[in-house]
Amino acid sequence: MSRFATAVARPQGAVLATNKVIRNTYMLLSMTLVFSAATAGVSVLFNLPHPGFIITLVGYFGLLFLTSKFRDSALGLVCVFALTGFMGITLGPIINTYLGLPNGPELVMTALGSTGAIFLGLSGYALTSRKDFSFMGDFLMAGILVAFLAGLGAMLFELPGLSLAVSALFVLLMSGLILWETSNIIHGGETNYIMATVTLYVSIYNLFTSLLHLLGAFGGDE
Incomplete structure (x- = not known):
């Protein structure tokens, strides 16, 4: 009888732990998105200049490293808000550029x-279907690396066609990353809600900027 009770308790404990990670992840994600939107709003309001590609990369990867290092402590939460706030500041100048277009507000909205819609749809599908998307992990990591390098090439050699292709690829990759990370949480592959939040936030950030680029281009204003 005790063996049966233990066997039942373990799955129940795993389910409770998973639900806790899901709850904490989406709660923290909501707060970081609001904070990031606030810093982006300040950046737009004061028309702050973009910090530049190098500073953006150093700031992003530096804060990402600190977040990962302190992910099991309260300091990790501070690092998450520092990271998402910084990314919001870098987003402000990008939004300002599109707001300056004739149909800029419409493009941004x-x-x-x-x-x-994409995030809620994909997250909802992964949560309700409970499908395991772990098989996408290696493909996504390789695809993101290729897309990042291609994006660098498009920027350095000023290739607008390649830049658009990279944005389209990022839309697909970030959509896959949302499915993969949500599935990872559900099936116990990710037990740290801070790192889960960072992955989902980065997915949303890149998804938004890529869609903005594509809409601006195909809107005929770039």
Whole structure:
């Protein structure tokens, strides 16, 4: 009888732990998105200049490293808000560029709405279907690396066609990353809600900027 009770308790304990990670992840993600939107709003309001590619990379990877290092402590939460706040500041100048277009506000709102719809749809599907998308991990990591390098090439050699292709690829990759990370949480592959939040935030950020780029280009204003 005791063996049966132990066998039942373990799955129940795993389910409770998973539900806790899911709850904490989406709670923290909501707060970081609001904070990031606030810093982006400040950046837009004061028309702050973009810090530049190098500073953005150093700031992003530096704060990402600190977040990962302190992910099991309260300091990890501070690092998450520092990271997402910094990314919000870098987003402000990008939004300002599109707001300066004739149909800029419409483009920004369309990209924002599309990002929200994609995220909610994919997350909801992964949560309700309970399908295991772990098989996508290696493909996504390789694809993100290739897309990042291609994006660097497009920027350095000023290739607008390649830049658009990279944005389209990022939309697909970030959509896959949302499915993969949500599945990872559900099936116990990710037990740290801070790192889960960072992965989902980065997915949303890149999804939004990529959609904004594509909408701006195909809107005929770039």
